[in-house]
Amino acid sequence: MASIPVPVVAAGAIPGAAYVNARFSLAHDSLFFRIFGSTLIRLFRARRGDRINVFYVLEERALDKQVRGRPFILFEGRSFTYAETYERALRYGAWLRERHGVREGDVVALDYQNSEMFVFLWFALWAVGAKPAFINHNLQGAALTHCLRASTARLAIVDPRVAESVTDEVRQELSGPMEFVVFTPEVDAEAQKQEPVRYPDAVRTEDEPTNMAILIYTSGTTGLPKPAIMSWAKIYMAANVSAKGVAATQSDVFYTCMPLYHSAASCLAVCSALFVGATAAIGRKFSTKTFWKEVRETKATIIQYVGETCRYLTVAPPEMDPVTGENLDKKHCVRAAMGNGLRPDVWDRFKERFGIDTIYEIYAATEGAAGFWNVSRNSFSKGAIGRFGVLSGAVSSIRSALVLIDNETELPWRDPKTGFCRRVKTGEPGEFIVNLPADDIKKRFQGYYGNEAATNSKIMRDVFKKGDAWFRSGDVLQWDSDGRVYFNDRIGDTFRWKSENVSTTEVAQVLGLHAAVQEANVYGVQLPNHDGRAGCVAIVLDTPQVNAPVLASLAAHARERLPRYAVPVFLRLVKEVGMQSTGTNKQQKHTLRQQGVDPSKVQDDAVFWLKDGTYVPFTQTDWKSLQEGMVKL
Template structure:
């Protein structure tokens, strides 16, 4: 009997000891079990014949519950059957009038709207891949992104037709077929599509039309600024999209959930996490054209939203709105996203209630994902021994001044200690491949880091500085290289520099991001420029130029005019000192300018303007 009592007591005390010494043990176990189930499901689907894709998962839901609401947009609701039928007509129209065949690529140039969803489903049915163009890009950037993916067809929303018309001569030189989602369009060389879809038959596309598609075949091209240059097309093949489906299912989202998507569908977050994620689970999507802070919670209440997506800025905007008595009157239970600051995270929970925030980390083209499944505020994920051995990632020592990894006497990288900030790298293997950027071997190679821990190994260079604490939580620290993040968008400094030097009075431009400490996430754009001989700085012309060529988040809000730009011995522009000095006229002796939207001009930066910005009275 004594032995029995001892065993009972031991069993009873084990949970207490685990909670005391291993507080995240059960969370780790639960996550690993969930992940194991996802891997098993992926493996089963991977072995199915014929090949199983995201489209097949959509077909399953359309067959099982055809009348369930799949998509809600403004005042319109579409069931799974509606989406199936509309995408059938879209596919038939494209097959007939665009001559699409299996393996072709089509560029989608549109914002968030049902047509985007129907177009992608239609292309999948035809065995075609889609290049998801950012609907903010124009002119040179638009042509560059289009040419990256090798598409011969572009489909543009009606409101973006004029932007396509500006580059139409270049498209016509390449024999590109241009369609506008409108019933009428007068420009020669641009065909209407909406009328053709209406006339098309609701005839399903047979599986044989996509029978040659393999797991290596492209599913979508998603563009990323990466670290340098113009946007680059990251290849997402069928296998990776299928794998993403299973990872998403580990977030305990079910077909009973209602997902609110206000992030752009051309982004990996909006498309893969939001749209593809809803297909995985069979849930309902509430689609918005764009994020609206004033409509956010009213929409959530109206549609009984249970899952929201965010980038750090979204939660901050919500927290900055005036408090209301019904702030906690909603059904949202899960927020999934990345980039939220710890203080905003805490304020969001305190104000809007017990919402589970699942912060994650991952790059569109990357081969590693972290997920914070414990709710630890500030962390992007958690290091687990088994996953580290499986995916072979590491945080290595990094010299930010030299902008390169620290290597030992043998030429190998050095793993950072617990609590030390370093560069995140992940070994490129069959389990965690890196496919690179389409038609951009140079930029692809820049993301590969060779001879990291032994001769001949190759790792993916994330370009991100991370830290892993003594409790194995992973924290994002900063970005290295030539990219900064503002309003949830990556801004490539060299692209902005190229745009600025197009002006006839700008000789050189060094673009970088600076912090605005008063409640602003990320870094805002600033440029140090030199003027050409005998040229004057034109404030109005500068504003008109950046407004024409750059989306709002990429426009330099501050300008600094210098006599010369500092460079390193290897002719790299020096940014560290410029970033540290920022835009304070009390610190910077060079002429400073501020982009004033209301005046449509750059104006001289004064101590008064600086004070208003830092106090939050001038919104950026």
């Protein structure tokens, strides 16, 4: 028998290997085990050498002759190398210790806008063994006072740009234990006169990777923010998840203009760059007018998004070269966009408009006990927040589960006979929960700092067997037969209408596909004399002139693509994108739900309701008819 040439065999094997990889998602398995394996090895070595504090990663980079001269931080046209950042951290750390008495284990509040100074002060605190509490610099009044008090800090370092928020009232409320230092140029000059001191390793000793590294606050959209404990282990994992997920190298530049007070920017972007010796380019704040300009100026190769960031970029007008008139949408060096919250209705439009090869969607939460990711280069996993291969899926099914939700209580459903919860079937929505070591929960879930009640509210016991413990995410997800995971809704956002559950995420995605819609924020509103909540959408259209054909087209679009009960009953026309967003571009619904559709409470927004197959103006008279029970929807 004649032998088959090797090239022919190889050529035949390539499609077969590609099929096996696609069928079983072997590449995702490989990434899963590389991330977890490398994180565990790195943590093991750090713990063995008492080098858990991430300050030591900066020190390693700054002392490496091949890396020390490379830029670590880029900000507003200025560049700071690893060596310069390390020297500044030592200098500021010595100033904090000698001038303000900061000691190991102390919590120090950092109320700062994005800047290179934020990073210097952050690492200066780690250099002396202290723990920063990242304060949302937008907070004022009672919310700011609450966050500062909850941190237990006795010192707060304040950005001069936000110093007006630290009013006399705030100072009086926190008088005594709290010292405020506004880091003016004069104070900076004083701090830079301090000799840089590398204090002994004993001040940075950490006995467990689960010890607190940073306090990062929840958004506080439905109440006052809570300080979530970000452990060293979570930072190691976050850095590895993003760096390895985008195959980052020292030549990469991570660009983020998301707020550094949030873990997405600080841990998934800045720390990822640090862990591979790459560069972190920081924007002061998000703006569609400056985003791509800064990306081009910094030659960023990886950009970060959160929430509706990509939508806002996609609906913004293109930037044109003032000299040549050339469209600059694809004039950049970006090879990957990394983040969380990119919706399916924007996914392809964003990729195509800006020429982005790879979307790296990450699902995680600061206080969460687990997360996952989706590396997407084609339409197969478009819109998925996670993707698993056969092996990684098996591991994940042991450590986590999706459980059936009780529609009345919005809690995991319990069997009346056994009292246990029930896993949902593949393709069904369920709350994502994560297994915790029942006898030592803090190994995987450190909870909220100084708030035992809030911590315990996230823990369920006796879920599948007596004595077990699970973390509640509060998110409803779906896991399909191909290992793709999709976000369904946030518990509390899903509402019941006509005895059916309505997913706000599903409705928003469908409406977002309409050509006239720039943003759709869906929520349920309570109506007089009606059970459940009726669907309402705060919507931004691409034209200020809202006429009957546009309204009729929206109604027809929704009716054709959504179940009858899920078609929004009301439209609230808002004027511009991002009006109901947090600092991390995540849509807020709480205030919208409270205002409802009473025309006297929706400010200057026009409200429409579904009538005779289209949307027509909803007036104060119509609202009165609902109140008097004259109208039944």
